[in-house]
Amino acid sequence: xxxxxxxxxxxxxxxxxxxxxxxxxxxxxxxxxxxxxKPDLKARVRExxxxxxxxxxxxxxxxxxxxxxxxxxxxxxxxxxxxxETEKRLPPLPNVEKYKQVVTxxxxxxDCVLHLGSARAIILCYEYAKMYNGSFYLRFEDTDPxxxxxxxxxxxxxxxxxxxxxxxxxxxxxxxxRLPIYYEHAEKLVAEGNAYVCTCKPSDFxxxxxxxxxxxxxxxxxxxxxxxxxxxxxxxxxxxxxxxRIKTDLDHxxxxxxxxxxxxIIDTERYPHPRVGSKYRVWxxxxxxxxxxxxxxxxxxxxxGKEHLTNQKRxxxxxxxFGWEYPEAIHYGRMKITGATLSKxxxxxxxxxxxxxxxxxxxxxTFITLRKRGITxxxxxxxxxxxGPKPVDVVLSWExxxxxxxxxxxxxxxxxxxxxxxxxxVVKNVSQTVTAKVPLHPDNQEKGFRQFQVxxxxxxxxxxxxxxxxxxxxxxxxxxxxxxxxxxxxNVAKGIVEAVYHSxxxxxxxxxxxxxxxxxxxxxxxxxxxxxxxxTIAKGIAEDGCRELKANAIVxxxxxxxxxVESVDLKLxxxxxxx
Ligand SMILES: [Zn+2]
Numbered sequence: 001x002x003x004x005x006x007x008x009x010x011x012x013x014x015x016x017x018x019x020x021x022x023x024x025x026x027x028x029x030x031x032x033x034x035x036x037x038k039p040d041l042k043a044r045v046r047e048x049x050x051x052x053x054x055x056x057x058x059x060x061x062x063x064x065x066x067x068x069x070x071x072x073x074x075x076x077x078x079x080x081x082x083x084x085e086t087e088k089r090l091p092p093l094p095n096v097e098k099y100k101q102v103v104t105x106x107x108x109x110x111d112c113v114l115h116l117g118s119a120r121a122i123i124l125c126y127e128y129a130k131m132y133n134g135s136f137y138l139r140f141e142d143t144d145p146x147x148x149x150x151x152x153x154x155x156x157x158x159x160x161x162x163x164x165x166x167x168x169x170x171x172x173x174x175x176x177x178r179l180p181i182y183y184e185h186a187e188k189l190v191a192e193g194n195a196y197v198c199t200c201k202p203s204d205f206x207x208x209x210x211x212x213x214x215x216x217x218x219x220x221x222x223x224x225x226x227x228x229x230x231x232x233x234x235x236x237x238x239x240x241x242x243x244x245r246i247k248t249d250l251d252h253x254x255x256x257x258x259x260x261x262x263x264x265i266i267d268t269e270r271y272p273h274p275r276v277g278s279k280y281r282v283w284x285x286x287x288x289x290x291x292x293x294x295x296x297x298x299x300x301x302x303x304x305g306k307e308h309l310t311n312q313k314r315x316x317x318x319x320x321x322f323g324w325e326y327p328e329a330i331h332y333g334r335m336k337i338t339g340a341t342l343s344k345x346x347x348x349x350x351x352x353x354x355x356x357x358x359x360x361x362x363x364x365x366t367f368i369t370l371r372k373r374g375i376t377x378x379x380x381x382x383x384x385x386x387x388g389p390k391p392v393d394v395v396l397s398w399e400x401x402x403x404x405x406x407x408x409x410x411x412x413x414x415x416x417x418x419x420x421x422x423x424x425x426v427v428k429n430v431s432q433t434v435t436a437k438v439p440l441h442p443d444n445q446e447k448g449f450r451q452f453q454v455x456x457x458x459x460x461x462x463x464x465x466x467x468x469x470x471x472x473x474x475x476x477x478x479x480x481x482x483x484x485x486x487x488x489x490x491n492v493a494k495g496i497v498e499a500v501y502h503s504x505x506x507x508x509x510x511x512x513x514x515x516x517x518x519x520x521x522x523x524x525x526x527x528x529x530x531x532x533x534x535x536t537i538a539k540g541i542a543e544d545g546c547r548e549l550k551a552n553a554i555v556x557x558x559x560x561x562x563x564x565v566e567s568v569d570l571k572l573x574x575x576x577x578x579x
Contacts, residue, residue: 374564
């Protein structure tokens, strides 16, 4: 039996699907969505399917306007959500129809943690794979144990970052596991005369290549090349004495493309690889390993920064030697975020010099720091999708990211009072105990209230206010203590503010144009430290209600900013997100 409630749900899903696809709903996605929302119907899919088909057909007979007005009338909130989702579509990828499925990859070197600068590559590759029901791969490019030395801890930290971003990968590859594959391909290139072992001094080689000449190694016979290749592997040559070069056009207009190096020797006795130690001494360089892998693991779409355009030119020579077709390559422009250090080398240098306290230093734009600060992965995702893969450079500010984050956390973050650098205010003429009820969220009273008891002693009430508000509490002025009452300031002396009770209602405050300030009763609250984005600590007292907060909660300290809770015990420790 299909209930009328089920039918109503099917109709809703069909209408939303239709609105998303220009008025035409499709049977399969509607059924899929239905079974996700009501998994108990799976057992009765034979009975349900014809009903879905019937409703989809009925919905498709309506015009788009009729569909929209029905949804607007019955489920207005659903329409808003679906709209937002469609707005965030990425532009289509080229030549998708050429491939059985779209396969993308994110390929970090595990020599550092990930940061906001990596977000674009990760999110675009992941989202495109998802958009086309394809696959998203993670590939660790860890073939430089000397200069860009990988570290074991970063493999896991990178995996954690991707999981936090919600970008689950379908398969994982580690290049240091794949050396035999690179050797096999290198040998083939050498044997077929498409690559050669060059023993020239780097300075000599540079001269010949700039003169568009072949070096003496280039045209040696195949048997000599192969014997050199074996000497490379067996240790006859030492670090710096030989490299394998890929043959290109000697007169390619860009000298950086000519005769590029594919493999070189690294003395792994001195520089052991963290995963495979000294097992290998011949290591592929970036373009070789990356180019072989992209083909071998079936990457169809490479989405990366335009600084890789030259790499494509280099790799295309190798692809032609092998008779392979180069994947589709999409190169996006640079993304700068004013005030954020997005250069990995600068971050690593700062860590080495002790400028930063750790990978979670609040001044860094690492994902570890961003999640400590309460920046949500969804905010990063929306920002990147809106920026998209366009080739022009974009300059963003922290405020851009904060705006996305605010939209996400503002509707749910509970509000609390945090008094930064507390100052005492003594209010006279408070004749009885006053209970202040302040909503946890101004737009959602269903969340409940926080309650404060203000108990006067000899008709005097003592409260904490923030020293930032000392420019508001001026002699003779009336201010409103949020949710409590209005007071008139009588005197400010020696850091203590003396005031007298004025009136209770908010109306009165509005009439008087009294400014609102936050407060907490003296002798209450929990000491609180806020780690600010410049790594300074803002100290103060947070209201008693904050004792109940759990780690990772994102709340708003009213008139101060959004924060994420790091820990609560005798003291509350939070990280500042933004206003
Ligand atoms: Zn040479």
